[in-house]
Structure formats: structure tokens, C-alpha cells
Amino acid sequence: MDVEKLRRMAGAVRTGGKGSVRRKKKAVHKATTTDDKRLQSTLKRIGVNSIPAIEEVNIFKDDHVIQFINPKVQASIAANTWVVSGSPQSKKLQDLLPGIINQLGPDNLEHLKRLAEHLQKQAPAANRKQDENDDDVPELVPGETFEAAATENQAK
Template identity: 50%
Template sequence: MEGKGTPRRKTKRVHKSSGADDKKLQTTLKKMNVQPIQAIEEVNMFKEDGNVIHFSAPRVHASVPSNTFALYGNGEDKELTELVPGILNQLGPDSLASLRKLAESYQNLQKNQGGEKKEDDDEDDIPDLVEGENFESKVE
């Protein structure tokens, strides 16, 4: 009934992914004899720019003889400083160097933002007690 004067019907078509790529990947991994590794809490991939791709509770499959690892999960791009306390034991020499650079740049940034500040200028410091002086009389 598609003739002159008939209303156009708008149908929402839902495209379903056939999953052909996933099936191909699964069959290829099976051929490589990939086995699941249990109890992996997190995976961190360190990038050259100093950032980290962080996977929390991923599914990991591995075949050590063929040096193949499959990682399933949502990866988040995070800065190295966000993850530092928990990943210090995972850092290699390159990552430690980039962490050192980040720390130095952070210190320089703090110095530049603070300007030239004397130690006595901090508002949070408690003044030293001076013998024989009454501070209550100075308060108006």
C-alpha cells in the first residue's frame, strides 16, 4: 500500500550486531588454548604520556606459551597520580621516572602559585608564646 496519498510510516529499526566478530575472536582464542585466570582485582596499563588505563575487576584469559592475553571490561583513562598509593609496587623504572617528573612539576606549580611566601605569613600557624605578653589586651 505505498501509493499516492498514503501516509509514510516511520519505523524505528533496531540494528542488532550479529556478534560475528566476537564469535571469530572466541574461536581464535579457543584455538590458542586460552584459559581464564581467576581472582584478578585490577589491571593497569601504563601509557607513555604518564596516564594509566585502569580496569577494575576485569575478566582475564591467557595463554602463556603463545604470550596471549585477553582482557574484558571497561577501561578508564586515569592520571598516574590518582592511582599512586595502590600501584607503587606495580611501577617499573619508566613509570617511576614519569611519577618523579609529575611530582616535580606539581611542586613547581605549587611554588609558582604561592609566590614568595614567608613562613610567618601562613594564617594557619599558631603564634609563638612570648613571655610577659598579654594577647587578650590587644583584642578590641
Template identity: 45%
Template sequence: MDIQKLQRMQNASRAGGKNAPRRKQVRKPRSEADDQKVQAALKKINVQHIPGIDEVNMFKEDGNVIHFSKPIVHSAANANTTAVYGRAQNKELTELVPGILPQLGADSLANLKRLAEQYQQLTQSQQQQALNKAKEEDNGDDDVPDLVENFDNADENKNVD
């Protein structure tokens, strides 16, 4: 090979320099930095770790629940602040009802009754829609032919032969 050709190939493959394309840097999410900022802000208001909490449930207006199992909870009563750390799961209220009844207060029980009524109305409307849909499907079923012959007469004709 020619030396000049090798030099041209080497210059063309060089990363960086004049007329070289810029490469984008891959940036990692800054979750650790954000967590550290949150921790620093919480330390400023003197939060204390609360041991012995097995689960945390946060009720939404739409009837769903944000459920934390075995969370880490920090609280500062004077700043009216509570921080909950852990893996959160969105669950429906009906999934958690037997276990959370002792946790509910008077206000929550009223909300639970209201949600139960809404859920019942919703399920009734869904059942009604399913029945209407089934009726529509049954009305359109023309695959079964109508009876033309009288089978009783056909049976008598066989006995005669």
C-alpha cells in the same frame, strides 16, 4: 484531476527503476563479528578464564595507566597470551599510586621513581612558567596612578580649619 497527470506523478515518485537515484545502505559496525573471531582464535589456543581479578593496570611509557576495573581475564600460559575484557579508562599514575604500590615489582618501582622525577620536573617547569606569566602581567599593570599629593599635609590642613 487528470488521469494522465496522476500517472506521471506516480511514476515520478517511484523508488527504484530506470533513472532512479541509488540509495546508500547504512552499515552497522561489525563489532560482534570481530568479537566472535577473537573468541574463536582464543579457543584455538586453549585460553582459560581466570576468576577473582578485581582490577588490571597497564602502564604506558608516558606515565599514564590503562585501568580496567572488574575485568574478564582469559589466559593461556603455553601460548604466552592474556586477554582482558572490560571497560578501560586512561588515568594518570598519580591517581592510582596509593592503591597500586603493593602490586608493583622491583622493575616497576624503578620506573615509578623515574616517572615521579619526570613529573616533579614537569610540575616545577609549569610552576616556573606560571610565575613568569604572573610577573609579565604585573609589569604591564599601569592602571594604578602614582601618588601626587602628600596626604599627611592634607590631614593637618583639615585640623587647622
């Protein structure tokens, strides 16, 4: 390349005018970890201890489950405080039900039965609403067309 052309290109890159003051100090961007540090110091004051070897945490809420896989779990029994940190996933209860049953103890099995009964009560109500909407559609006999069925229905 031509040296003259390179000088023109280098001159075009300059952001300030000739004789502009250069930045003397590089701007250091602070990470927003102050909230995390403040939370950790508060938890340390409460006396929270880490609980190792927990592979999964499920939090049941109405008809969905908040699931943490490989979370960091900390607890303070005296302060009745549990801290679960990690990446959560929200899933429907019906999707997780088969895998959760074998993990629950006998105390929680009764709660799960009540939850399943509640979901069964809700399902027929949803099906009834669909059946009510289906009444508007006439039943077709093989060989008939929609137009013929519609004119018959209007005649009735």
C-alpha cells in the same frame, strides 16, 4: 467515541495503499557479535585459558593509567598472549598513585620511583613557564590603584 471516527483513524494509519502487499516475514536484525565470535575462536586455537579472581587490571602508559575493574582475563603463556576484556577507565597517574603503591611488588617499586622522578622533573618546568608569564604583571602596594602602578611602570 463514534464508530465512524474510529474507522477514519484506523484508515489513516495504513502505510501502503489499498491492496498493498503485506510483509510475509518479520525482519530479524542480527546482532554484530560475529567479530566477537571470530575473536573467541581464534583465542581458543591459541590455547588461551581463563584466569579467575582478578579484581583489577592497571595498564601504565606514560602519565596516565588504563584501569579495568573486575575484568575477564585470559592468558596463553606459550603464545605470550594476554587478553583483558571489560570496561576501561582512563585516569591520571597522580590520582591512582596512593592506591597502587601497596599493590605493587618489590620488582615494580623501582619502576614507580623512576616514574615519579620523571614527573617531578616535568612539574618545575611547567611552574617556570607560569613564572615567566607573571613578570608582566606589576606588584601592587596596598593603597595603590592599577592605574597608578601602570603609569609608574611606563615611566620606568
